[in-house]
Amino acid sequence: MTFDQVDSPVPLPTDRPARRGLLIVITGASGVGKGTLRERWLAGQNVFYSTSWTTRGARPGEQEGVDYVFVSPEVFAEKAQADGFLEHATFVGHHYGTPIEPIEAALARGQDVVLEIEVEGAMQVKARLGEEAILVFIMPPSLTELRRRLEGRATETPERIEKRLLRARDEIMHAHAFRYVVVNDDLSRAVEELLAVQRAERAAQLPPQAWSAEDHAAVAAAAQVRSDHLSPEQLARVVES
Numbered sequence: 001m002t003f004d005q006v007d008s009p010v011p012l013p014t015d016r017p018a019r020r021g022l023l024i025v026i027t028g029a030s031g032v033g034k035g036t037l038r039e040r041w042l043a044g045q046n047v048f049y050s051t052s053w054t055t056r057g058a059r060p061g062e063q064e065g066v067d068y069v070f071v072s073p074e075v076f077a078e079k080a081q082a083d084g085f086l087e088h089a090t091f092v093g094h095h096y097g098t099p100i101e102p103i104e105a106a107l108a109r110g111q112d113v114v115l116e117i118e119v120e121g122a123m124q125v126k127a128r129l130g131e132e133a134i135l136v137f138i139m140p141p142s143l144t145e146l147r148r149r150l151e152g153r154a155t156e157t158p159e160r161i162e163k164r165l166l167r168a169r170d171e172i173m174h175a176h177a178f179r180y181v182v183v184n185d186d187l188s189r190a191v192e193e194l195l196a197v198q199r200a201e202r203a204a205q206l207p208p209q210a211w212s213a214e215d216h217a218a219v220a221a222a223a224q225v226r227s228d229h230l231s232p233e234q235l236a237r238v239v240e241s
């Protein structure tokens, strides 16, 4: 028996991570570039990316269990009824949901978790988890550019693109509900802003005296993309352009 154990009736938590992981949610209109940004932002990081369940069919090249878990509406409904989702929503005719168990496990072992979901689901996460969820809205430079990206990706029929764009207008008007707003015009700058947000939120768990120079820089950069800087006029300009 070691000295420590004699002094401590409760075993010391040597194998427990020092902190819980961060839960970061990126949200925004379909086609704004969430997936593109997420891949670049998380490259080389040991972050848990949550694979969603969906009732839509797989697109060419999409892999079961990697891009999504593809299920029938019946299987989805069973999981929802059993409270197996952190959030779930219907988006242009299909159901999408975030399975709760793997997320809870990753956060408990100290791993950061990233969700990439549409706006209604992100609002549910906010209502359920409050300040624990770090919500980032990804803003397109304009609706015209959003249309160009959706058409260029060529994964939807023209009719479905119109439905996604119609929904996008409403989603953009909710941007102020999220903690941060990152404009995805220049991809590299937007990735830098996401890295700054992640670093700043980690730093916020420590007293400022413990921050490195990089932490201070990240906190300053993240402050620039807080949603309270966003004016109603800026939002209107995006949906009207």
Ligand SMILES: Nc1ncnc2c1ncn2[C@@H]1O[C@H](COP(=O)(O)OP(=O)(O)OP(=O)(O)O)[C@@H](O)[C@H]1O
Residues within 6 Å of the ligand: 028, 029, 030, 031, 032, 033, 034, 035, 036, 037, 149, 150, 152, 153, 184, 185, 186, 187
């Ligand atoms: N900053 C950018 N500039 C120009 N094109 C971009 C930019 N970011 C992403 N794109 C392009 O826009 C298209 C849509 O991107 P992506 O699939 O990542 O969007 P998404 O928000 O994840 O969509 P969904 O929500 O439907 O899954 C892709 O063809 C991508 O290459």
Ligand SMILES: Nc1nc2c(ncn2[C@@H]2O[C@H](COP(=O)(O)O)[C@@H](O)[C@H]2O)c(=O)[nH]1
Residues within 6 Å of the ligand: 028, 029, 030, 034, 052, 053, 056, 087, 088, 089, 091, 096, 097, 098, 116, 117, 118, 119, 120, 121, 122
């Ligand atoms: N509320 C949720 N939305 C999700 C989830 N997984 C993905 N999504 C979002 O749905 C739309 C459409 O996706 P697509 O792959 O069909 O283009 C897009 O905005 C995704 O981000 C989820 O688990 N919950």
